Amino acid sequence: MNSVRAQALQQRLSDVGIVPTLQRMAVAHVLLAAPVHMTAEQVLDAARDYQPGLSRATVYAALRLFVHHGLLRELPIDGAAAVYDSNPSPHHHLYDVDTGEVADVPLERLQVRGLDSALQGLELVGVDVVVRVHGLSRRTADATVG
Amino acid sequence: MNSVRAQALQQRLSDVGIVPTLQRMAVAHVLLAAPVHMTAEQVLDAARDYQPGLSRATVYAALRLFVHHGLLRELPIDGAAAVYDSNPSPHHHLYDVDTGEVADVPLERLQVRGLDSALQGLELVGVDVVVRVHGLSRRTADATVG
DNA sequence: GTTATTGCAAAGGCTTTGCATTACG
DNA sequence: CGTAATGCAAAGCCTTTGCAATAAC
Numbered sequence: 001m002n003s004v005r006a007q008a009l010q011q012r013l014s015d016v017g018i019v020p021t022l023q024r025m026a027v028a029h030v031l032l033a034a035p036v037h038m039t040a041e042q043v044l045d046a047a048r049d050y051q052p053g054l055s056r057a058t059v060y061a062a063l064r065l066f067v068h069h070g071l072l073r074e075l076p077i078d079g080a081a082a083v084y085d086s087n088p089s090p091h092h093h094l095y096d097v098d099t100g101e102v103a104d105v106p107l108e109r110l111q112v113r114g115l116d117s118a119l120q121g122l123e124l125v126g127v128d129v130v131v132r133v134h135g136l137s138r139r140t141a142d143a144t145v146g
Numbered sequence: 147m148n149s150v151r152a153q154a155l156q157q158r159l160s161d162v163g164i165v166p167t168l169q170r171m172a173v174a175h176v177l178l179a180a181p182v183h184m185t186a187e188q189v190l191d192a193a194r195d196y197q198p199g200l201s202r203a204t205v206y207a208a209l210r211l212f213v214h215h216g217l218l219r220e221l222p223i224d225g226a227a228a229v230y231d232s233n234p235s236p237h238h239h240l241y242d243v244d245t246g247e248v249a250d251v252p253l254e255r256l257q258v259r260g261l262d263s264a265l266q267g268l269e270l271v272g273v274d275v276v277v278r279v280h281g282l283s284r285r286t287a288d289a290t291v292g
Numbered sequence: 293g294t295t296a297t298t299g300c301a302a303a304g305g306c307t308t309t310g311c312a313t314t315a316c317g
Numbered sequence: 318c319g320t321a322a323t324g325c326a327a328a329g330c331c332t333t334t335g336c337a338a339t340a341a342c
Contacts, residue, residue, distance in 0.1 A: 055300070081330085122240070123280040128276045131261070131273050134271060167315090186306080187306085
């Protein structure tokens with residue numbers, strides 16, 4: 001909506017080699033304007049506010065594309081529906097087991113020690129820490145802890 | 147097949163209130179005789195050695211039952227198919243992003259620090275650490291690191 | 293005009309459900 | 318008998334794919 005923001009988003013897609021079509025911009029507005037955690041279906045619903053009639057297949061295609069180019073991360077959290085995280089920097093997660101809600105935890109808050117010992121020469125790809133809790137929804141929805 | 151082991155397994159099911167039918171015992175033999183990581187389909191295949199003709203629906207029902215009673219854990223790892231972990235004690239995981247292979251990491255090897263600070267009063271359910279790596283399969287398959 | 297993108301509908305995996313049949317106390 | 322467990326087939330999610338129509342250079 002905001003043209004300044006729209007231009008920044010467009011730039012961000014272009015920077016990683018993604019052609020910024022109207023459909024992809026709709027998805028970008030939903031996901032990339034702020035750090036959020038959403039399922040594909042939620043993204044579709046929200047993106048249709050920007051691009052009515054946007055098709056499910058196109059959203060799935062955009063999500064895969066964004067993930068592949070490092071704009072999003074697919075969280076290894078639940079099982080049923082994939083959750084997309086638009087915070088591109090490394091961090092961990094709180095997960096409300098009752099509501100499915102997710103919140104970011106900055107790296108500084110939670111340190112994993114002993115990695116070298118556990119790896120023993122294996123090539124590290126990444127570390128995911130998911131802290132499962134009750135009652136996250138009683139706190140600021142979708143906010144970063146800290 | 148060992149009758150001593152069979153009796154121990156039967157006891158373990160009974161102890162948590164699960165009626166040890168032949169079908170459930172077949173699943174128990176596959177999963178609960180040693181710490182393993184398997185998908186439902188792998189369990190079905192293996193369990194049919196003990197109980198030919200065992201149905202898929204029955205295996206899924208048994209898996210849900212075992213999880214519900216704490217004999218198994220469903221791993222929040224990644225991908226399409228759920229992975230069941232028969233190691234009942236708390237621990238973390240190595241995950242081979244290429245093969246889908248999983249290995250246990252004992253708690254002593256990998257410590258998570260700062261939990262209190264991240265929780266800030268939330269009720270903790272559990273912590274999952276998944277270390278994603280390349281090349282795990284070149285090591286002992288399905289073994290515990292240590 | 294060629295290549296990329298979209299969108300619909302269909303298909304694909306994984307899992308659950310409905311319901312009749314069978315086993316069990 | 319009445320309750321629980323099984324098994325088949327069908328249905329249910331979530332996601333991907335095939336393919337024709339459309340848009341972009």
